[in-house]
């Protein structure tokens with residue numbers, strides 16, 4: 452499903468923060484990636500989510516080599532991957548209602564017609580009940596906003612979900628609810644998962660296998 456080979460990536464020429472890292476996620480597999488703060492996990496997650504072009508190495512997604520990143524990536528590749536970040540406040544437009552946040556990728560891909568049904572379906576999956584979908588980010592908690600960000604990541608039915616510290620800022624019951632929503636989605640779709648974090652107990656319980664960052668360098 453996803454094959455990252457000898458990835459070197461960073462933010463300044465000649466100063467990589469990820470060096471020669473390889474990681475593969477098989478179809479339907481859930482892989483956890485563990486490592487200390489600042490080691491480069493989020494950078495690798497962004498490479499995997501086609502959001503950050505690596506300086507070196509190859510990314511293969513569903514058997515096809517990735518040659519373009521961000522908006523330049525072909526739509527079929529972009530929509531294969533859904534991504535959820537640590538901070539929902541940074542990831543959600545504060546002017547939009549939660550239902551518009553969830554629907555953003557559908558509107559962006561011209562699938563307006565599916566919006567209502569799909570948003571309601573996902574609100575049920577992630578546990579956004581009552582009038583929460585009609586509120587704006589400043590009217591909901593971090594956990595509720597993260598539920599909306601997870602729903603947005605799933606709205607185009609990705610075959611790979613990348614969760615970058617998705618639950619790091621949340622309490623135990625919201626964490627459990629979000630993990631359960633991801634697992635229900637994966638059961639229904641056989642999607643793969645790359646979950647990045649530093650909570651070993653969580654990732655070992657959640658994933659088929661968890662890799663230590665230090666084991667990944669060539």
Ligand SMILES: Nc1ncnc2c1ncn2[C@@H]1O[C@H](COP(=O)(O)OP(=O)(O)OP(=O)(O)O)[C@@H](O)[C@H]1O
Nearest residue numbers: 462468486487488489490491492493494495616649
């Ligand atoms: N946009 C950026 N510009 C410049 N440097 C960055 C940028 N983002 C991250 N870095 C640097 O890259 C290194 C790796 O950061 P990254 O966020 O990938 O690590 P991480 O393992 O995910 O950390 P954490 O667990 O704390 O989120 C750090 O030294 C960080 O300061």
